Amino acid sequence: MATVEKEGKTIEEAVELALSELSAREEDVDIEVLVPPSKGFLGIGARLARVRVSDRRGETAGAVAGDSQVVLASQAGRADAGAAASRAGQQGVAAAKDFLQAVFRAMGIPVSLEKLRSKEAVVLNLRGENLGVLIGKHGQTLDALQYLTGLVVNRRSDGEERTRIILDVEDYRRRRHDTLKKLAVRLAAQVKREGVSKVLEPMSSQERKVIHTTLQADRLVTTVSEGEEPRRKVVISPVNAAGREPVGKYGHNTSGGRAGRERNRHRVRRPAGE
Amino acid sequence: MRELIEVLAKNLVDNPDAVKVAEREENGVFVYELSVAPEDMGKVIGKQGRIARAIRTVVKAAAVRDNRKITVDIR
Numbered sequence: 001m002a003t004v005e006k007e008g009k010t011i012e013e014a015v016e017l018a019l020s021e022l023s024a025r026e027e028d029v030d031i032e033v034l035v036p037p038s039k040g041f042l043g044i045g046a047r048l049a050r051v052r053v054s055d056r057r058g059e060t061a062g063a064v065a066g067d068s069q070v071v072l073a074s075q076a077g078r079a080d081a082g083a084a085a086s087r088a089g090q091q092g093v094a095a096a097k098d099f100l101q102a103v104f105r106a107m108g109i110p111v112s113l114e115k116l117r118s119k120e121a122v123v124l125n126l127r128g129e130n131l132g133v134l135i136g137k138h139g140q141t142l143d144a145l146q147y148l149t150g151l152v153v154n155r156r157s158d159g160e161e162r163t164r165i166i167l168d169v170e171d172y173r174r175r176r177h178d179t180l181k182k183l184a185v186r187l188a189a190q191v192k193r194e195g196v197s198k199v200l201e202p203m204s205s206q207e208r209k210v211i212h213t214t215l216q217a218d219r220l221v222t223t224v225s226e227g228e229e230p231r232r233k234v235v236i237s238p239v240n241a242a243g244r245e246p247v248g249k250y251g252h253n254t255s256g257g258r259a260g261r262e263r264n265r266h267r268v269r270r271p272a273g274e
Numbered sequence: 275m276r277e278l279i280e281v282l283a284k285n286l287v288d289n290p291d292a293v294k295v296a297e298r299e300e301n302g303v304f305v306y307e308l309s310v311a312p313e314d315m316g317k318v319i320g321k322q323g324r325i326a327r328a329i330r331t332v333v334k335a336a337a338v339r340d341n342r343k344i345t346v347d348i349r
Contacts, residue, residue: 103278145328
């Protein structure tokens with residue numbers, strides 16, 4: 001399995017360079033974005049995109065076992081995952097792609113899939129014309145599709161080797177992430193100013209997590225999730241003036257390693273797997 | 275639409291051959307009746323109907339494109 005790393009102003013440009021070096025087509029390779037490009041501000045802090053492109057051709061044709069192990073091990077060293085896990089991941093990705101392609105064929109929407117691997121999950125980016133229909137209201141459709149894909153991929157594995165699949169369309173997840181962060185900061189400011197709690201609209205566990213982590217460092221507010229799925233929502237509350245914690249209903253929970261007054265802040269009752 | 279429901283269901287169950295989707299129209303609403311092997315019911319419904327809800331969401335998104343009103347029943 002040939003692997004090259006290339007840089008370019010955009011991800012596409014870097015991939016292009018890698019493909020011509022491997023003389024491969026996009027369908028033949030796995031693309032991993034190592035460093036996303038950044039325009040910087042007024043040219044300051046601009047950096048090139050860096051991608052790793054692996055040629056998948058011949059991989060299944062029983063490449064010399066020793067060889068492929070070396071490649072997998074060197075990749076694993078970086079991703080601190082064992083070679084076996086990474087192989088299971090590869091199968092998971094193939095299963096996810098097959099499933100999604102079948103779904104899109106049945107829907108009559110031409111979509112191409114681009115694989116990006118982040119630290120703890122496989123991100124599949126969907127590319128095509130007018131894919132708004134796949135996002136749905138507040139990403140509902142995308143979440144449903146992602147949930148089903150996860151089920152299909154992990155159907156046969158029991159527990160340990162779960163492959164986390166994240167679907168994205170036209171950068172929707174990142175944009176939504178930014179929106180949620182801004183919302184969290186804005187509402188936290190309101191909570192501090194008015195001294196009353198604010199309840200957000202129902203969100204998925206991933207979205208709630210964005211709110212919790214955004215406000216984690218803010219000592220003047222505390223966040224908890226309330227209600228039952230799928231209508232669980234985040235509540236942002238003020239911490240009283242003395243800087244002490246509010247005596248919350250989760251105050252009895254003493255697990256966790258944070259010391260002193262940090263201990264019970266942001267203690268969130270979460271369903272398994274959140 | 276039938277094909278889509280079949281693809282979704284067959285990939286979730288242990289007995290894909292037992293997956294059947296019947297289609298009928300009632301007052302302008304297309305009703306799809308999904309049936310699976312009895313032991314696979316949980317695989318298409320899920321805890322608190324979470325899987326069923328996800329299937330409906332995806333199928334409805336496809337129906338919007340076709341400008342159709344649909345419902346998906348599981349039995």
